[in-house]
Amino acid sequence: MSSGPAGHVARSTDRPHGETSGGQPVRTPSRALLRTSDGVPIDALYEPGAAVRDTSGTSSAHPVFVVAHGFTGAVDRPHMRRIARAFARYGAVVTFSFRGHGTSGGHSTVGDREVLDLAAAVAWARGRGHARVVTVGFSMGGSVVLRHAALHPGQTDAVVSVSSPARWYYRGTAPMRRLHWLVTRPEGRIVGRYGFRTRIHHRDWNPVPLSPVEAVPRIAPTPLLIVHGDADGYFPLDHPRMLAAAAGDQGELWLEPGMGHAEHAAGEELLARIGEWAVARAG
Numbered sequence: 001m002s003s004g005p006a007g008h009v010a011r012s013t014d015r016p017h018g019e020t021s022g023g024q025p026v027r028t029p030s031r032a033l034l035r036t037s038d039g040v041p042i043d044a045l046y047e048p049g050a051a052v053r054d055t056s057g058t059s060s061a062h063p064v065f066v067v068a069h070g071f072t073g074a075v076d077r078p079h080m081r082r083i084a085r086a087f088a089r090y091g092a093v094v095t096f097s098f099r100g101h102g103t104s105g106g107h108s109t110v111g112d113r114e115v116l117d118l119a120a121a122v123a124w125a126r127g128r129g130h131a132r133v134v135t136v137g138f139s140m141g142g143s144v145v146l147r148h149a150a151l152h153p154g155q156t157d158a159v160v161s162v163s164s165p166a167r168w169y170y171r172g173t174a175p176m177r178r179l180h181w182l183v184t185r186p187e188g189r190i191v192g193r194y195g196f197r198t199r200i201h202h203r204d205w206n207p208v209p210l211s212p213v214e215a216v217p218r219i220a221p222t223p224l225l226i227v228h229g230d231a232d233g234y235f236p237l238d239h240p241r242m243l244a245a246a247a248g249d250q251g252e253l254w255l256e257p258g259m260g261h262a263e264h265a266a267g268e269e270l271l272a273r274i275g276e277w278a279v280a281r282a283g
Contacts, residue, residue: 034096034124036116040106044096044121045075046128049088062091063132063157063282064125065275068118068141069095070163070262071110071179072196074102079263086268087136090275094125098141100199107201108192110183111143112209118148122155134278136160139234139262143212146243149222150215158282159219160274162227163262165235166213166242175234175261216246223281224251227274229259252277 034042050062065087069080074097084093098117100108108114118135125133135156137145142164149159171177182188182200189200216224224247228240237255244253254273259265 032124034120036099036120038113038116040099040113040117041104042096042099042117042120043075043103044094044124045084046125047084047088047093047095049092050090062130063134063278064092064094064128064130065090065278066094066096066118066121066125066133066135066156068114068121068135068137068144069098069101070139070141071108072101072192072198073097073138073141073263074197076102083263083266083271086271087275089272090279091132091134092125092128092130094121096121098144100201102197107199109201109205111140111147112205114140114144115148115151115209118144119152119155122148122152126155132157132282134158134160134282136162136274136278137164138162138266139164142262146212146219147210147215149224150210150218153218153222156222158223158225158278160225160227160278161212161243162266162274163229163232163235164212164226164239164243166239166246167211168208170235170239172236173234179234213242213246216243216251217248219247220250222250225254225274225277225281226251227254227256227270229256229261229265231258232261232265234261 030046032044034044036042067083075095080095084095087093097104098114099106122133133156135145142161145159146161149156171180182192192198192200226240226243240253244251
């Protein structure tokens with residue numbers, strides 16, 4: 001895997017975690033270039049949100065939401081900033097750009113090694129003194145939060161997967177056929193780089209990573225919420241139903257009437273319900 005373009009130097013605008021004001025931890029907005037376990041620099045942003053009002057001690061009474069975007073997204077995209085503002089009413093928020101996206105290094109592996117990116121963001125969030133971490137992922141990010149929770153038990157206190165596929169290599173809809181062309185063909189990867197500002201790795205998966213539906217049973221006892229729109233143009237309803245069946249009694253399924261796909265289709269009312277669910281379940 002590529003560790004990023006030459007000269008990509010790690011940076012951080014964090015205030016030291018040990019700073020206090022009146023005996024309480026100081027949390028301020030900060031941006032950092034995290035480093036994954038395989039050496040990829042990941043652009044990440046921390047916003048204290050509701051946690052800035054906490055006076056309970058060394059860890060916030062509010063959760064911190066770590067938000068994983070979909071394919072071709074990035075931390076500074078307007079839809080990601082809107083989602084961060086919505087969740088900031090319920091806790092602190094960490095947003096970041098997956099490898100190959102935005103100013104993060106490396107190349108996208110379309111959900112495989114992105115688990116390492118999320119792990120770095122979760123560790124950074126936890127390191128800022130938050131006792132509870134909620135991961136929320138959309139589309140590709142939805143599959144990543146499922147696999148992360150299965151492969152790294154105990155790192156998260158609740159998981160929300162929105163518009164995730166259940167299985168790999170799905171080509172049953174026109175948008176997914178276009179996406180496979182973008183990822184698998186050299187000319188598609190050129191379009192990805194210059195048209196969508198997403199650098200896509202040229203190698204096939206080897207080995208094929210754990211699929212979302214295989215990951216879900218391993219998440220228990222961590223609370224799990226699966227959200228999907230009944231107008232999703234990428235993944236039809238058999239995908240969320242497969243995930244919910246694999247979760248059994250440990251998971252909840254919300255099928256949203258009229259909702260399309262992922263971040264762009266998630267309205268303010270839905271984001272508020274997700275925030276309320278996370279605060280209630282992550283305790």
